[in-house]
Amino acid sequence: MSHKRSAFAEVGLPFIIFTAIWGSTWIVIRDQLGIVPPQWSVAYRFIIAGTAMALVAKWKGEDLRLGRGAIVPIAFLGFAQFCINFNAVYLAERHITSGVVATIFALLLIPSTLMGWAFLDHRPSNRFVWSSLVAIAGIALLFVHEFQQHSARAGEITIGIGLTLFGMVAASAANVFQARDEIRRFPLFSMLAWSMAAGAIMDAAIAFAMSGPPVFDNRPGYWVGVLYLALPASVLTFSLYYPVVRKIGPAKAAYSSVLVPIIAMGFSTVLEGYRWTPIAVAGAVLALGGMVGALTRGKNVLAPPDAA
Template sequence: MSLPTDGLRQVALPFTIFTLIWGSTWIVIKDQLGVVPAPWSVTYRFVIAAAGMALVAKWKGESLKPTPGFLGAAAIVGLSQFCFNFNGVYAAEHHITSGLVATVFALLMLPNALLGWWWLGQRPNARFLLATLVAVGGIGLLFLHELRERPDLTLTALMIGVGWTVFALLAAAVSNVYQAREEVKRFPLFSLLAWAMAIGAVADGIIAYALHGAPTVEWRWGYLAGLLWLALAASVVCFSLYYPVVRRIGPGKAAYSSAMVPIVAMALSTLFEGFRWTSLSLAGAGVALLGLVLALWSRQRPMKVTNPDAG
């Protein structure tokens, strides 16, 4: 059945909040890159976020004690979302602008939809796939703009940045769809996220130590404030809101936020990274957003409503 009015309200407000916050994170991540190796920044982020999410779980009355099968599910979510996904995003922003990373990441709805078809039986229609191809064409124009406007950017660096972004969004899609499976939804959500973030943080730390040695910290206020924003607002608050929406309306529709995030991200990139708009970049952004909106409309079909608080 379709979402009732009260169900729509339960989706619309959190949807708006996590979309606006996540739109700001791309530029904040850019500022995290420099003195501290990216994997250590990711590690710090999810050490803090895991503690914050554990407090949310206790506030919600959820037990943090693992039950049979719980840690396996938390490990899959933690490694895919809070390790592979975020290390991929941070690595991508070493090479290309934050707004462009956000725009490529807007294609998350495609792997979400395809994995949702495979794992959840939520089949996308042909119009959705065609509209997504339109969005890909627009993003291709943005790539061309990036190469033309940044003489320091080589095709190799661009492809590396895009490659890391695609790796990240595929990892995120695995987590999004996996946690919406019925056998995973039986676990308390916030406790699952707390453990997933903790497991992700451990994996992040192992990667960071293997690649960069002992941890380092930048005691600059901007770095520390950004770290707290990413850990508490963008991780604890946003994932506390996002995953209940995924469980309620499905991973394909929940990823519609990715169509709005690039607008915020590109605006911030213009202000703080010197992104310069040209006829080519305007055309690319317009075509990409048109494709994403068409993809959104094409998937507006009645669907079963699930209870995000179910067992």
């Protein structure tokens, strides 16, 4: 019983918390799109998040001086996770609804597993492969639905889908990279603090290059959203998520991507007027059902390297 309690405290409870929070972030990001260019919104988010994460690292007793060996990992995680991933998602939501972006992101499990196989020698099961194909078919139906409902915006929809897929691959690369043994030796919270800071610098540079000097929104709701995305949705969630990644691997940790769109699509239906058609319903069922099928197996989804 104590072992089960320990497993729930270390994996189960953090999983529930970061999944629930991330399910709500998509609609909050939507509200950020307006006066402030998306690139600056991302920069503000991670300036705050990086500062707060440094305070968490100090509170945890971690040394923020990581040495020269941490420069490359910090730069890579900052670039892939906190720059490319988030900029792509924010930009994508200018073209397609937040719920659709979240549902496409449910495929995070697939590149995370393939990269885990390539770089961590975590071999996927045959069941995972076939279930993933079902999920991909579901996502394809959601694409068809979007094009049918908004045929005049086909170009925008294509851009939104492409940006989401690009961000998803960047997030997968970051997840797998930080699970490598040579990266795990660095204290987690200090590594996250510096990675978020590096990402914020890159975000600000991109924002200045693409949109000019900083732009601010005087709406209190905008800054409440920034704080929510920076603190609960970045500092808290990544503090919980990456320890889970390090404990059970990047592919299994990406299971959250299956549950997040259910929450996100609910928000999108109520607040964005997302219209459900038979094709959209079938697509969502296949996408989520395929991912669930990839996860439900008598043994682990990822077989150890020496397993049959």
